[in-house]
Amino acid sequence: MTVYAILFYILAGLILITTGLAITRRNMVHTVIYLVFSFFGSAMLFYLLGAPLLAALEVIIYAGAIMILFLFIIIMMREESPETRLFVPRQWLPAAAIGLLYLALGVLLILSADPTTGEPMKLAQATPAAFGEYLFNAHWLTIEIASLLLLVALIGALHLGREGKGGDARKTEETS
Amino acid sequence: MLTYAAGLLMLTVKLALVLGVLLFVAAYLVWVERKFLARLQVRYGPNRAGIFGLLQPIADSLKMLTKEDTVPEDADRIVFLLAPAVVALTALLMFAVVPFGGTVTVWGREIPMVISDINVGLLYIFALSSLGVYGIALGGWASNSKFALLGGIRGAAQLISYELALGLSLVPVVMLAGSFSLVDIVGAQAVKGPFIYYQPLAFIIFAIAAAAESMRIPFDLPEAENELGAGFHMEYSGMRFGLFFIGEYVHVQVLGALIAVFFLGGWHGPFLPGPVWLLIKILLVSLFMIWMRGTLPRLRYDQLMAIGWKVLIPLALVNIVVTGAFVLI
Numbered sequence: 001m002t003v004y005a006i007l008f009y010i011l012a013g014l015i016l017i018t019t020g021l022a023i024t025r026r027n028m029v030h031t032v033i034y035l036v037f038s039f040f041g042s043a044m045l046f047y048l049l050g051a052p053l054l055a056a057l058e059v060i061i062y063a064g065a066i067m068i069l070f071l072f073i074i075i076m077m078r079e080e081s082p083e084t085r086l087f088v089p090r091q092w093l094p095a096a097a098i099g100l101l102y103l104a105l106g107v108l109l110i111l112s113a114d115p116t117t118g119e120p121m122k123l124a125q126a127t128p129a130a131f132g133e134y135l136f137n138a139h140w141l142t143i144e145i146a147s148l149l150l151l152v153a154l155i156g157a158l159h160l161g162r163e164g165k166g167g168d169a170r171k172t173e174e175t176s
Numbered sequence: 177m178l179t180y181a182a183g184l185l186m187l188t189v190k191l192a193l194v195l196g197v198l199l200f201v202a203a204y205l206v207w208v209e210r211k212f213l214a215r216l217q218v219r220y221g222p223n224r225a226g227i228f229g230l231l232q233p234i235a236d237s238l239k240m241l242t243k244e245d246t247v248p249e250d251a252d253r254i255v256f257l258l259a260p261a262v263v264a265l266t267a268l269l270m271f272a273v274v275p276f277g278g279t280v281t282v283w284g285r286e287i288p289m290v291i292s293d294i295n296v297g298l299l300y301i302f303a304l305s306s307l308g309v310y311g312i313a314l315g316g317w318a319s320n321s322k323f324a325l326l327g328g329i330r331g332a333a334q335l336i337s338y339e340l341a342l343g344l345s346l347v348p349v350v351m352l353a354g355s356f357s358l359v360d361i362v363g364a365q366a367v368k369g370p371f372i373y374y375q376p377l378a379f380i381i382f383a384i385a386a387a388a389e390s391m392r393i394p395f396d397l398p399e400a401e402n403e404l405g406a407g408f409h410m411e412y413s414g415m416r417f418g419l420f421f422i423g424e425y426v427h428v429q430v431l432g433a434l435i436a437v438f439f440l441g442g443w444h445g446p447f448l449p450g451p452v453w454l455l456i457k458i459l460l461v462s463l464f465m466i467w468m469r470g471t472l473p474r475l476r477y478d479q480l481m482a483i484g485w486k487v488l489i490p491l492a493l494v495n496i497v498v499t500g501a502f503v504l505i
Contacts, residue, residue, distance in 0.1 A: 029317055033255070036310070053356075056299035064306025065339065068313065072332040075317050075325065128296060128356055 007048055015041035028074045032067055039063040053128040186287055194291060198271060201455075202425035203233035209466045216470035240421075243414035251411070252318040259315030260409075260416045263423035266308035270430045273297035275359045277443050277450030289443075289450060290359055297358040298350065301434065302343055305389060309335040311423070312391070312398055316408035327407025330477065331398035334388060337484030338395075342385035344492035345378045348499035349438050362442030370441040377495050379439045381488050386431045387465060388480065390424070394472040395480065432461035 015038050022034035039062045047055040126134075136143065207222065207229065214221025222229030247256055277289030294300060309331055316328020349371055350356060353364035365371055372379050388395040399407040409420045436442055436457035443450035475483070 027252075029252075029255070029314070033314070052294065052296045053299070056296045056303055059303035060299060060306055060343075064303060065336075068306065068309055068332050068335055071310075071313055071317075072329060072336070075313070075329055075332070 004048065008045070011041050011045050011048065015045070029071065032071050032074060035070075036063045036067050039067070050125045051131065053126065053131050182285065186282075186285075187291070190287075190291055194271060194276075195268070198268060198426055198429060199422065201429055201458075202422055203237065205425045205428060205462055206236070206421070207233050208463070209469075212463065212466050213470050216467070237418065240415050240418035245414040245416060246411075248319060248321065248411045250320045252320070255314050255318035256411075257416070259311045259318060260412065260419035260423070262311030262314070263308055264311075264419040264426065266304045266311070267423045267426040267430060270301050270304045271426075271433065273300055273358050274430070274433045274437060274454075275362055275442060276433075276454045288359070293357055293359045296356045298346060298356045298361075302339075305342070306335065306339060308423070308427070311420075312408045315412070315420075316398070319408075319411035321411050323404045323406075324408055324410045327398040327400070327404050327410070330400075330404075331391070331408060333477070334391070334395065334397055334480060337481045338385045338388035338488070341381055341484055341488035341492055342389060344489060344496065345381035345385060346438060347492075347496045348375050348378050351496075351499055351503050358437050358442075362437055362444065365441045366444050370439060372439040375439065375495070375499070377491060378499075379435075381492050381495070382438065383435060384483075385488060386435065387468065388484070390427050390431055390465065392424070392428070392465065393469040394475050396474060397477060397480065400474065428462050428465060429458050432458035432465075435461050 018034045018038040018041060022031050022038060025031045025034065039058060043055040043058040043063070046052075046058060210232070211221040211229070222232040225231040225235045247253055272291045273294060275288075275290035275293070279286045279288050281287070312331035313328040316324040316326070316331065319325070349361060352368070352371060352374060353361040355361060355364070368374070391398055397407075398404075399409070401407075404410070409417055412420065433454065436454055440457050443454040445453035445456075448456075
């Protein structure tokens, strides 16, 4: 086992543990903190696999911007440690079924994989320029579709946030 | 093995030097700020401890170290205790990619005057700067006090308003230098001349966003003494309060260093050695920020959001398009 393999297993364990803790905490703020640690683990994993750009973006976008937004909303709502069970069985059962399906598929994939996948991956180092060139040459359509999706979401948010004909947004603000 | 040990030794020496200088300058920046601010307001400022009050920072740090470290009842203890460390740590770590000189040769070995030259250095700084806000938001939340909570929420909201502009304003700099590495950006300016000549607009946007990031007047919404008491660090005492303070003043230095690196040519300058030039530029930016603190009133919450989203971001985007066109031609 190489040093990289040992590092990989440590990071993978860290990600699993922190994600597990994140989904079992009752305190929402603690959930966010554990999730940030989980994203850190993923970022380090990207770095280990030779993609420093992706590692930095993971921390900036997910651990930084998106989780801060989550934290902002959770702190504002002040909904700490709800006493009641979060999910009723009606929601819980389908979720568990889908989860088990994924687990079975994953195990099947590992079992049926050809022997070469057992070999350690070759370490590659992708410079930011090379990464960007590859992304925008080979996958430009996917990026355009994703950005279109974000644009639609942005327009939707703008529409919802706008004051309606009778000043709807202001009315809800006053009544709340 | 020997070269490995020598490299490790050199790294340790560099780390110790940078850390020592950063903390020392942070302590005396407090003194400079109090003195300068006092003069702006026609007062004397600290003048009892030593001549010109020069021993004041030492007295202050002794006071903070010996004060009782209190944790409020019903606070989230672990988060409360760790939050100040996050603020100080992220500010200190940011300096790791700032180059403070060329290379020096010691015993036949070339030593670069930067702690770590990673090829995504600029993004590394953004990552740390967005993580620093966790210390403020979580510190405010964990204190279990209404004023502190409001300060924490404002900290998170403030990040959302300035962070995009901060990032976008530097895209033209990366375009001109052709690299994310801070060493390469300084190197490009040695050839082309400081980027402030090419990118005055980016400089202004970055300076405003950086001032918002330092969370000082006119952008000190999370603290806002006269509205929120002391905001997010209201419940802190002793050295944990001191850590927030260190974080703030190290942050000022780091932002000064970043403005120097991205727009003012980094450590390059005539006659004097590199580190001295960088220090001079850092101090000039810091003095400007203190001056701003003594001059401008605090912005309101919605005013900051409006500036960030309706002025700075569109300007930064236009700047990127125009610069892109020029770079292509």
